[in-house]
Amino acid sequence: MNVAVVTVGDELLAGRTTDTNATWLCSELDDRGVTVGRVTTVPDRVADIARVVNEYRAEYDAVIVTGGLGPTHDDLTMDGVAAALGREVEEHDAALAWLEEDGYTRDDLAAGTADLPAGARALHNDAGVAPGAALEGVYVLPGVPAEMKAMFESIADEFAGTPTYRETVVAGEAESALLDRIADVRERFDVSVGSYPGESVRIELTGTDEATVADAADWLRERVDSP
Template identity: 35%
Template sequence: MKPQPTAAILVIGDEILSGRTLDSNSNYLANELTNNGINLSEVRVIGDEAKKISETVNFLRGQYDYIFTSGGIGPTHDDITAEAIATAFNVPLEINSAAVDLLASHYPNGKADINSARLRMCRIPEGATLIQNPISKAPGFSIENVFVMAGVPSIFRAMTDSTIPQLVGGDPLLSISVRIEKGEGDIATKLSEIAKKHKEVSIGSYPFSQNGRYGTMIVARHKDKDVLNKLERKLQNLM
């Protein structure tokens, strides 16, 4: 079996931390990475602070195979991710001519419509590769193992869809779900015994309440279908 590479996502934006904007990008990325045999191991959320962004990116890129960032590459003063990434890699931030051409194709008058604010979206660290944005054309970029993408969910998804095929993944995780019509407290001891005997399997317990009755959904994940099938029979005995 092919080992699974690891990944982390750094969600950037004061609007996320304040609760004004809901982060849906982490969820989308997690699903796409899982389907392609890449293990999303960490999610971090930080504000619009250039020094914090640079330091966090430098830490994460040394810990995981792939790093994704979301947010902070738009046209306004608080969009500072590009310059923070340039600082992290100690390279100049420059106006990228290919990025300008892409952005110009989005406007009726081409480059004549690119004012100073829009030009900020064409600032790319030296040596980076552009990530296509089929929606508004302003590109993201990648540099080494760091992929810098927009915070707008529809654009983030489009950038993710164009990036994932370029990555090397391992064997995708398979999963099973077993619904138990008992509360977690009723099955916890036996479930712990099963988990100890199957340490190679990720087993999660998720309580639910429906029509006044409590139950537990058990989700198990592993690369091998046969392992999951055998485990499923043991979990069903908890009922």
């Protein structure tokens, strides 16, 4: 399963808010064996949201969009997703019913709170108010991290791929000095290799067979200097 993640918000692009949602989602998806092919941040503009969602839903099995939900003037994500899918935005009866079960009345809710793309499946917000939506492989989640995490957990079973296994080997050598052994481990074992320098070099070995990954890591550890 291949997924794209889209985060929405002018505050993200201005650096006023750190985009922890994308990092958390990528980690959760990776744990489920799902490949994240794109992480993109777009401003609070309907045209930008629609263009990116429309492009990615043609390329990926699913698109997860976070941020910009609610009734305020800059909460435009539902409009952008609806435009990408050629849908109108309309009041969603199930979302309203959930909110009423949570103790809200129509008079309590700002206009537009329960507006979703026509035909969407409403996703209940157990940690907040604004509902999410799922439609045609596009999942729209809140931007507030606690709300986003709770809502993703309610749909997590819809994201599954081939389990991957990872081993890390730490080497106390310069990255350039390790090139021959990195090439050798890639040739000998069916694993992907990532090399990340710092005070020491962290070499990550990833594959779909747990035993192969473990054997590759053992082979490499015997051939590098410990930090």
